[in-house]
Amino acid sequence: MEIGLNHYLVLSTILFAIGLVGVMRRKNLLLLFFATEILLNAVNIAFAAISHYYGDLTGQMFAFFVIAIAASEVAVGLGLLIVWYKRHSSIDLDALTTMKG
Amino acid sequence: MEKYLYIALFAPLVSSLFSALFTATPKKLFTGIIASVLIFTSFVASTILLLHILKGGEPIHVTLMTWMATGDLYIPFGFVVDQISVTMMMVVTLVSTIVHIYSIGYMDHDKGFNRFFAWLSAFVFSMMILVMSDNYAGLFIGWEGVGLCSWGLIGFWYHKEIATWASNEAFIMNRIADLGMLIGIFLVYWNTGTLQYDEAFALMPSLDSATLTWIGIFLFIGAMGKSAQFPLHTWLADAMEGPTPVSALIHAATMVTAGVYLVVRSNELYSLIPNVGLFIASLGAFVALFAASMALVNRDMKRIIAYSTLSQLGYMFAAAGLGAYWVALFHLMAHAFFKALLFLGAGNVMHAMHDELDPFKMGGLKKVMKWTWIMMTIASLALAGIFPFAGFFSKDTILEAAFAEHHFVIYGVLLFTAGLTAFYSFRLVALIFHGEERYKIFGIHPHEAYRFMLIAMSPLLILAMIAGVFQEPFFAMVEEILSAHEYHIHSHTTLWIMLVGTQLFVALAILYAYKKYATWSSVPDGTSPIENSFFYKLLFNQYYIPYFYETYIVKPYREASELFWTKVDLKIVDATVDGIAGIVYGTGEKTRQMQSGNLSTMLKWMVAGLVGLLFLAVAFGLAARYSDEIIVFLSALGV
Amino acid sequence: MFEAIAFYLFAFLTIVMFFITVTTSQALYALSALAAGMIFISAFFFILGADFLGAVQIIVYTGAVMALYAFGMMFFDSTREVKEKQGNKYIIVGLSTLAAILVVVIFSAPMVSDKIVALYPAIDGVGNTQEVGLVLFTKYLVPFEVAAIMLLVAMVAGIVLAGKKMDLSITLMSDSEIEEQKNKKVLS
Numbered sequence: 001m002e003i004g005l006n007h008y009l010v011l012s013t014i015l016f017a018i019g020l021v022g023v024m025r026r027k028n029l030l031l032l033f034f035a036t037e038i039l040l041n042a043v044n045i046a047f048a049a050i051s052h053y054y055g056d057l058t059g060q061m062f063a064f065f066v067i068a069i070a071a072s073e074v075a076v077g078l079g080l081l082i083v084w085y086k087r088h089s090s091i092d093l094d095a096l097t098t099m100k101g
Numbered sequence: 102m103e104k105y106l107y108i109a110l111f112a113p114l115v116s117s118l119f120s121a122l123f124t125a126t127p128k129k130l131f132t133g134i135i136a137s138v139l140i141f142t143s144f145v146a147s148t149i150l151l152l153h154i155l156k157g158g159e160p161i162h163v164t165l166m167t168w169m170a171t172g173d174l175y176i177p178f179g180f181v182v183d184q185i186s187v188t189m190m191m192v193v194t195l196v197s198t199i200v201h202i203y204s205i206g207y208m209d210h211d212k213g214f215n216r217f218f219a220w221l222s223a224f225v226f227s228m229m230i231l232v233m234s235d236n237y238a239g240l241f242i243g244w245e246g247v248g249l250c251s252w253g254l255i256g257f258w259y260h261k262e263i264a265t266w267a268s269n270e271a272f273i274m275n276r277i278a279d280l281g282m283l284i285g286i287f288l289v290y291w292n293t294g295t296l297q298y299d300e301a302f303a304l305m306p307s308l309d310s311a312t313l314t315w316i317g318i319f320l321f322i323g324a325m326g327k328s329a330q331f332p333l334h335t336w337l338a339d340a341m342e343g344p345t346p347v348s349a350l351i352h353a354a355t356m357v358t359a360g361v362y363l364v365v366r367s368n369e370l371y372s373l374i375p376n377v378g379l380f381i382a383s384l385g386a387f388v389a390l391f392a393a394s395m396a397l398v399n400r401d402m403k404r405i406i407a408y409s410t411l412s413q414l415g416y417m418f419a420a421a422g423l424g425a426y427w428v429a430l431f432h433l434m435a436h437a438f439f440k441a442l443l444f445l446g447a448g449n450v451m452h453a454m455h456d457e458l459d460p461f462k463m464g465g466l467k468k469v470m471k472w473t474w475i476m477m478t479i480a481s482l483a484l485a486g487i488f489p490f491a492g493f494f495s496k497d498t499i500l501e502a503a504f505a506e507h508h509f510v511i512y513g514v515l516l517f518t519a520g521l522t523a524f525y526s527f528r529l530v531a532l533i534f535h536g537e538e539r540y541k542i543f544g545i546h547p548h549e550a551y552r553f554m555l556i557a558m559s560p561l562l563i564l565a566m567i568a569g570v571f572q573e574p575f576f577a578m579v580e581e582i583l584s585a586h587e588y589h590i591h592s593h594t595t596l597w598i599m600l601v602g603t604q605l606f607v608a609l610a611i612l613y614a615y616k617k618y619a620t621w622s623s624v625p626d627g628t629s630p631i632e633n634s635f636f637y638k639l640l641f642n643q644y645y646i647p648y649f650y651e652t653y654i655v656k657p658y659r660e661a662s663e664l665f666w667t668k669v670d671l672k673i674v675d676a677t678v679d680g681i682a683g684i685v686y687g688t689g690e691k692t693r694q695m696q697s698g699n700l701s702t703m704l705k706w707m708v709a710g711l712v713g714l715l716f717l718a719v720a721f722g723l724a725a726r727y728s729d730e731i732i733v734f735l736s737a738l739g740v
Numbered sequence: 741m742f743e744a745i746a747f748y749l750f751a752f753l754t755i756v757m758f759f760i761t762v763t764t765s766q767a768l769y770a771l772s773a774l775a776a777g778m779i780f781i782s783a784f785f786f787i788l789g790a791d792f793l794g795a796v797q798i799i800v801y802t803g804a805v806m807a808l809y810a811f812g813m814m815f816f817d818s819t820r821e822v823k824e825k826q827g828n829k830y831i832i833v834g835l836s837t838l839a840a841i842l843v844v845v846i847f848s849a850p851m852v853s854d855k856i857v858a859l860y861p862a863i864d865g866v867g868n869t870q871e872v873g874l875v876l877f878t879k880y881l882v883p884f885e886v887a888a889i890m891l892l893v894a895m896v897a898g899i900v901l902a903g904k905k906m907d908l909s910i911t912l913m914s915d916s917e918i919e920e921q922k923n924k925k926v927l928s
Contacts, residue, residue: 048788060792064796071891085816096698097697709835715839
């Protein structure tokens with residue numbers, strides 16, 4: 001029972017789909033951030049797996065940069081979230097409709 | 102020599118553009134003068150070209166530039182000055198010079214003075230292109246150009262509804278005919294692969310006669326429209342709503358003869374299809390009689406002259422149809438001189454009578470308008486074909502040609518028409534210039550036209566008198582190109598009987614007209630028995646043809662148009678367009694709700710978009726993977 | 741055999757953890773499940789031989805990011821149950837499933853397996869961390885530095901956004917102004 005690339009890719013896809021569900025379902029901004037983390041991690045698995053099965057380090061490099069970007073995203077995102085919370089005392093998405101067209 | 106060709110061609114364009122600069126400003130005398138000088142320049146250049154051709158010089162053939170060159174189609178802006186076109190150029194530039202100078206006086210008090218000269222010069226330019234072009238495409242440009250200028254000049258007084266109506270009628274009638282002409286041109290190109298006259302004519306003898314017949318018929322339909330032949334003749338009489346100099350230049354001397362020019366230019370084609378030629382000749386003879394009969398009773402001075410023009414165009418077509426192209430061209434030239442003179446004289450009378458057109462309300466004008474009287478009398482004598490004036494030479498030659506070709510019916514019709522021509526011409530002269538001064542009832546004080554207008558007309562007067570002497574040199578000039586031959590009646594006795602008989606017949610008609618109308622004393626009011634007779638009414642109403650057109654063509658067409666407008670256009674075409682707009686608008690209205698500003702909704706849409714893109718990726722991937730099979734499948738479906 | 745068991749085990753665990761993350765109504769559960777999921781993902785990295793990446797995953801995600809989220813949660817007082825109005829669940833699940841199926845279809849296409857040539861092949865006889873270091877500091881040096889600057893900028897941005905009175909600069913103020921500010925603070 002050999003584990004091949006496709007196994008990892010399918011796993012990555014399933015995790016990504018779960019992340020999508022979270023992105024669409026979550027109304028709390030903090031929990032929405034969790035969902036985006038899931039998306040990023042799902043992609044990281046695919047990168048690492050492809051890197052492994054093709055003997056190419058580029059995939060790992062990409063996963064590495066993705067992690068770096070995720071970290072900075074969290075920092076900035078949480079900062080913004082705090083500012084928003086200070087103003088409106090709520091991080092509910094349905095209250096966040098200033099972009100209404 | 103090319104230099105003179107370009108001067109002759111482009112001087113009218115410069116004149117038109119120059120005058121057009123001032124169309125929005127009040128009357129400026131210098132526009133008229135400069136326009137006249139430029140047209141005169143064109144005339145001088147044409148004269149030099151004529152002398153060159155007369156001296157036996159080679160025809161001048163230049164190519165200004167390439168107009169269209171795609172694939173096998175090659176149409177240059179090429180111009181040719183040969184014996185035919187130089188004749189037309191002389192006629193056009195001479196008459197238009199005179200008309201330009203005359204118009205300075207005639208349009209003296211008109212607000213559109215500058216605009217008038219812009220249009221008139223533009224017309225001359227278009228006409229020059231028409232006659233000088235060396236291919237059918239160029240001819241067609243000029244053909245449409247003169248049509249456009251004619252439209253602008255008939256409707257020159259656009260504030261008069263009848264004038265705009267007449268101009269539109271002329272334009273639309275010409276469009277109908279131009280369709281025929283276009284088909285003819287397409288057929289020429291289709292079958293010969295070229296539109297150049299010389300190349301096309303060189304290839305034509307090898308085509309089968311059915312094709313040639315169709316080409317001949319369609320080209321002649323174009324000629325019928327421009328030359329107002331039956332059944333497209335009604336516009337010419339209505340076109341008299343335009344200013345009189347326009348009638349003289351466009352609707353007597355030049356534009357309406359473009360049809361004749363076309364037939365003469367295509368003589369090599371028509372020589373190959375004598376049946377079509379015979380049809381043209383028969384139609385010409387019919388129109389000659391038909392138009393002359395309408396002129397007998399009409400009570401509008403300009404319309405009478407217009408019908409006479411129509412009748413003379415019939416003569417020209419009769420000659421051209423019988424293969425006597427040089428006679429047709431010669432009659433065209435002579436007719437241009439005396440008919441322009443007649444119209445300009447009529448213009449003088451109109452001016453004097455404050456735009457009154459009914460000759461029954463005039464009378465006795467010879468006392469105050471001596472020169473106009475002389476000119477119109479001589480022009481009418483020339484028109485009637487009295488020796489030794491111009492008409493005698495040209496018209497009698499047509500009669501001789503018909504006789505020599507043994508078409509006795511045509512000969513008879515034309516001879517009878519000659520009598521009618523003489524009668525109505527002198528009916529007009531007698532009513533205007535002789536008899537009691539009926540205008541006094543209407544409180545009009547007529548006066549002679551400006552002296553310079555009369556002087557401007559004098560070249561036409563001289564030419565109307567002596568144009569006959571040009572017959573021999575003209576014949577010598579065009580002999581080669583038109584494969585002309587003189588018409589000899591075999592026995593001298595017959596010839597003399599014909600000549601003298603015709604002259605006597607015409608003279609009798611003139612005397613009868615004088616006797617009947619020179620002493621006319623009252624203005625008819627529609628009560629006399631002759632005015633109620635069947636023939637009078639038939640002729641007076643132009644055989645009810647305009648009525649027929651109005652009832653059976655215009656009205657049904659309008660009804661059909663309204664039907665299509667309300668049913669097809671509004672319900673189908675407009676509804677489709679509105680529907681598309683409605684779909685777009687509705688989509689926008691619905692999708693606007695997507696922009697709720699709610700991040701969660703937007704994220705959902707984002708994911709939906711992602712799915713859509715993935716779907717496309719899969720679809721294209723599959724299509725690329727199975728492209729061969731898809732092609733096989735589609736070709737099996739016949740795509 | 742061991743690899744397969746490990747893969748399926750961790751796959752199951754990861755999926756369950758992430759599923760809890762997106763479905764639970766308790767923010768604290770979500771946070772814990774996410775942290776656990778992150779650690780399980782690092783297991784995949786170890787299985788795949790990407791030791792360095794696994795270590796980074798644990799340190800950055802489970803260490804730094806989760807700590808940040810935990811602080812954030814305390815700040816927002818999200819420990820209580822999160823009430824969320826839900827729209828149509830079928831749309832959410834349907835779209836996600838569709839996306840997953842399409843991605844799988846794309847992955848299953850043969851183009852993935854044939855045409856990829858290794859750009860930076862793994863070097864034999866060298867540990868993964870050493871390999872990563874070699875590539876990272878040669879080929880990816882510029883992106884690495886840019887990422888470092890980006891992290892710095894993110895840190896500054898986070899502090900500026902979250903901090904108070906960040907529009908005042910004490911270094912540019914005179915002593916009297918600083919005193920004034922202090923007094924204000926006391927008064928308020």
